[in-house]
Amino acid sequence: MPSPAAVVLAGGSGTRVGAAGNKVYLPLRDRPMIAWSVAAFTALPEFGTVVLVVRDGEQALARDAVGSGPVIVAGGANRQESELAALRALAPAVRAGEIDVVLVHDGARPLVDAALVREVLRVARTDGGAVPGLPRPGLAVAGEDGTLAGPADGLVAVQTPQGFRARPLLDAYTAAAADGFAGTDTAACVARYAPDVPIRWVPGSPHNIKVTYAHDLTVAERLLD
Template sequence: MATGATAAAIVLAGGSGTRFGSGHNKVYLPLAGRSVIAWSINTLLAIPEVGPLVLVVRPSDRELAEWVLDREVEHGGVELVHGGSTRQESELCGLRHLASRIDTDEVDIVLIHDGARPLLSQNLASAVVHAARVSGGAIPGLPRHDLVQVSPDGQQLAGAAPGHLITVQTPQGFRAGPLLAAYEQAAREDFVGTDTASCVERFTDLRTHWIAGEPANFKITYTHDLLVAERVLADLGRHQLS
């Protein structure tokens, strides 16, 4: 690792409001005085381990994203990039934007975070960076004990779910060089993974380490999730912009 190498963060803001029931991109909806997307951006920018932050947006949302960055983000320097038609294409757009800094080892770790998870903590993001540096890759998640199997026809219960299962969260963090190479290989082979880790697993020999996630780091998916997030922010004493 070169002297001064640092982590970079890619925040994805390309989601829609389909399940949320909104005609607008849910990451720009208001949450306790600022947009959903602004909360995690501010958290990541406050972490000493994180240098460049790339916000990947839909071209149609660019003006809205610029408005949020100008008025709701507490530090400058966020780099805006247009994403693709899928999550994986958008991740690759962000990685290609960082490619020159990855090639020179200026960036050694990349965090990829879903902008619809506004309650990311600094401690969790720092833990992902540390674990990724040690093992090559890290994913936060919460254990699940409430799942069962069903029969192939879906009509009957078939016992407890096998093994140890977790609910995966973001940010997911990986060594930057292998991550970029994996995404480029996936693009050449038209491979579409379920998340960042699936591309890494298929095209690298990195070991991905699971670390404990946080209950508050949930995804805004439905309308009531915003109400829950507001209550959590109030309980944590995190205040809206003045």
């Protein structure tokens, strides 16, 4: 039976959080932040393969942080290239039918829980694509002349992991690489290069925060309590 794979992206920087190096190695409780993000998938028996994408030159640092569980690959200059590097590593198993769904997660979201991961997997496997998000009521559309054009109902703040059937995802990223396209997230690439794949919204989690600034680490510590 085919199994899902997970990709954890850890090729960012620590500029906004105030770190001298990559923020994913900052301590959260008793271990590096990236170890929490990776463990969210390696702890689940459904996931036969977990790929951790890191900045080239940080492979040894990453291995010390996460142990022997994930496959570690070097990423590219941006998110799109890093996701492509992971999908290329998974490509033989995808084409052989051994991997049916791939979930892509930000390493800077260390508090994702098993329930959300499994719901994204379920919907992606059933419908083709799944993206978690939190409703954002009370927002309005700003017109080009600086006026408010009215309320924008139905908006959500998008989270990760974002899950998609593996073969259309691989094909989409291969086509995007040929065009030099770089999307804002996984869903953006799929929407452009695999328009026949439905992308379903699933309710996200308020605990699934992204650590961007220094105070976000404090919030994450409190949420762990």
